Each structure stands twice: as C-alpha cells, then as structure tokens.
Amino acid sequence: MGLSTHVLDTANGKPAAGMTVSLYAIHGQEATCLSKHVLNNDGRTNTPLFSDGALQAGTYRLAFEVAAYFKAQSTPQNDPPFLNVVLLDFGVADPTQHYHVPLLVSPWAYSTYRGS
Template sequence: MGLSTHVLDTANGRPAAGMAVALYRTNAGTATLLGRYVLNGDGRTDRPLFEDGQLQAGCYQLAFEVAAYFRSQGTPQDAPPFLDTVRLDFGIAQPEQHYHVPLLVSPWAYSTYRGS
C-alpha cells in the first residue's frame, strides 16, 4: 500500500521540521538513491515515499540527517557529533501492506519501530 516516515525531535518535544532524509534501495551492499526529501512542519514528507501499488519487496534504507538538523536548531554539537546520519535498514516482505518507519531522535539517542 505504500511507505511513509515521520520524525519526532524528542530533545525539543516537536516534529523534526526541515530534517533532510534520503531513501535508498539496497542490494548486496549497493545502495541506489530513490529520492531526497525535506520533512514538513509535521515531521513528515508531503507525500508517501511510495504510493499505493509502487512499493516492491526488497531491502531499503532511510538516511536521516540528524546532526545537520540539530545544528539548524541551535543545539550544541561535539565535533564530530555523536549522531550524524542515522541510517535505518529495513526489509519489505509484503508490499501490498503499508509500511510506516517512524524515527524518535535526539542528538544522543534514537529509536524506531514499524508503525501503522
């Protein structure tokens, strides 16, 4: 049915508006860029990453530009930052279902899960 993401800035208690995200298809260590996005005011992309019927079974990666986002928010960062780009590798086994990949993030920690 599709693929979507949502990022919440848990350090500041708000959506991660303006964070850059890239989507890749991965296969045997090779990553092919499928798209680059900037999250809107709700911490989401303006459209699903894949619309109904476009998603295919396989391996994917979402790369979230965490350090750049927190720098833009004025959050002090070490050099190098503890978290720079957070890469989430995940698999799509049933492309007829919807896959939602949320990220809860601060400059020092993150978590994810398969959402609905």
C-alpha cells in the same frame, strides 16, 4: 500499499521540520538513491515515499541527516557530533501492506519501530 516516515525531535519536544531524509533501495552491497525529502512542519514528507502499488518486496534504507538538523536548530552537540546520519535498513516482505518507519531522535540517541 505504501511507505511513510515521521520524525520527532525528542530533545526539543517537536516534529523535526526541515530534516533531510533520503530513501535508498539496497541490492547486495549497493545502495541506489530513490528520492530525497525535506520534512514538513509535522515532521513528515509532503508526498508518500512510495504510493499505492509502487512499493516492491526488498530491502530499503532511510538516511536521516540528524546532525545537520540539530545544528540548524542550535541544539548543543559535540564536535564531531555523536550522531551524524542515522541509517535505518529495513525489509519489506509484503508490499500489499503499509510500512511506516518513524524515528524518535535527539543528538545522542534514537529509536524506531514499524508503525501503522
């Protein structure tokens, strides 16, 4: 069906509007960038990462530019930041299902899960 993401800034208690997220296809040791997005005011992409029928079985990576986002928010971080880019590699076994990959993030920790 499709692929979506949603990022919540747990340090500031709000959606991560303005964070840049890149989507990659992983083939062995190679990562091919498929698209780059800036999250909207709800912490989501304005368009689906994959729309109906385009998602294929395989391995993918979402790269969340966490440090740049928190710097733009004036959220205190170490120098260098503890988290710079959060890379989430995940597998799509059944492309007829929807895959939602949310990220809960602060400058010091993150959590993810397969959402609905």
